[in-house]
Amino acid sequence: MKKVAYPLTKALSVLALTSTLMLMSISFIAKAEEFELSGKVGVEQRYFFNEGQFDSQLKSGQSSVYLEPEFYWSWGDGADSITFKPYYRYDGQDDERSHGDIRELSYVHAGDDWELRAGIRKEFWGVTEFQHLADVLNQTDSVEDFDGEDKLGQQMINLSLVNDWGIVDLYVLPGFRERTFTGQKGRLRGAIVVSDEHVQYESSAEENHLDGAIRWSHSVDVFDVGAYWFHGTNREPILTPVYSQSNTNQPIVLQQYYNQMDQFGVDIQATIDDWLWKFESIYRTTEQDDFWATQAGFEYTYVGVFESAADLGLLVEYGWDSRGEGDDNTPAASVQNDIYFGARLAFNDMQSSELLMGMSADLDHNAYSFIFEGNRRVGESIKVSLDIRLMQSTEPTDLLYSIREDDHMQLAVEWYF
């Protein structure tokens, strides 16, 4: 059965919110001064070098296709706009990876020094590259890729106020999105499959808890600074093994539990000549534990390296978490004393060719990962990218241990329209 990651009930509540806005705006759309259709279609092929560690995982090839159109209407000289960006991926092997989402369905009104943004949107907070600690509003769409960069659309009403002393953003977030997880046949997962049934919440309102956040951000001289407070449902679930109540070929599954959290976060970047100094830190309190975590480092760019037009960027980041690495019974943080190295080569050519190499190492135990990414434009509107990811770990508590046989190569061809 093909699954849509957006459960019907939630879709309906979201629809209620946005349809009100849409109705309000529909008469305006008729007068829209501008309409634009753009987007992308992609084909992706993964090849796993080894057989999976767990029974029923796909053997070596994984193919999928995806579509992400964007519809944009605007009027009032761009002061009012509506954006609709649906997304769907069909995966030939993993049913859980075949999924759809509304990445964006929002209305934005811009005043002189304020903006109102309402609907389903994505908002990114932070400055670092290898881990996004500060980025907390949107749920991770982890079936898309295991790097955590892909996010699900989040329902929100956001009032943004521009002041001389910075921008203040106020958020009301009605409704919550469960994280997506790889299915039984999928690779890049743990030994036990995460179930999307009987999801538990700390709040009696469950996924309808009204979350809120306030953020201040400002640029002063070489510094770009942001600070926020978030109150609501933790985007990271606690996973507990339970006996499966439905599927007989998976006797034990992981049940998701989402607690409530308060999180304070800061992100700072200092841009000094060819150096970017980056710092992110969060303090999170939940019923289960309170902890600090930090990701910090730098990026240095050699402009016109090797007497060419290319730029070479070198990145170093360090990640720390006050919970430490935990033990076999209580695994704690996945990034607790980890170091990252990266190199980015931008050729600055007609095809925008780019190479990115990265490495991460856990300093507390034996766990490494390597990534290699290369991409370039072919013709006017096709982008080709090749990714290679290698994982190594001998430590059963480490996240990489369960995916240590999942080294793979991934080729994607995207057509933009």
Next chain:
Amino acid sequence: MLVKSINKLVLTTALSMTMLSAFAVPLDKEAAAARGLEISVEAKARDTGWSDNTSDMQMVLRNKQGQESVREIKTKTLELLDDGDKSLTIFNKPRDVKGTSFLSFSHPVGNDDQWLYLPSLKRVKRIASRNKSGPFMGSEFSFEDLSSFEVEKYRYNYLGDEQINGLDSFMVEQFPVDENSGYTRRIVWIDKEAYRVQKIDFYDRKNSLLKTLSYSDYKQYLNKYWRADSAEMVNHQSGKSTTLKWQNYAFKTGLVDGDFNRNTLKRAR
């Protein structure tokens, strides 16, 4: 203030110029520098007071084999009299970078403040701005070629007069003050009729001729400001070239400081 001291310099230069021309003596080094500065100050003065402008730009990149690639860019610029201009650049083509936008607070001296918005990640990134010599979107234009002309960015040397595009023109040599510039010098042809840049020769860090930029089809806006409809940059060393074509030039459109911040960067289309 710098502007005042320049005015004063221009005044004294103008005085010394009249004296010099009266005696018809070839210019010595100092006088040539002063004359070069004077011409550049006049060119800047004639292009001051437009408040803000918007335009659509098309770039056609051509390699040695004649293969072409097109970029479409929208720009909004706010003129600041006491600092460099603020500008917002929005990319429409190539399609894979559509929606990407770029905010720049330029400064006559020192590094500009620059932010890049990546729509697929919804992320605003402050970027290092010392990369003045790097190519802009794979074209033959570097970032510094596209930044606004500010008098303080160069030292000057007046080389003489020459006819170009059928117009009597000044030839002024300009030496970048910024050590991160990709050039040792530029030679600029400025016509005497309206002080418009007609042509620029760029010399690389080894002082060999690298590129030539030629402007064509100047049109006047608001009865004062001249803008070219097209410009062609030819790289003599690589054989590549880039043509720029501008459309929909508008001045005094009512842009204000509040149109240039992180929020407008994210919303720009």
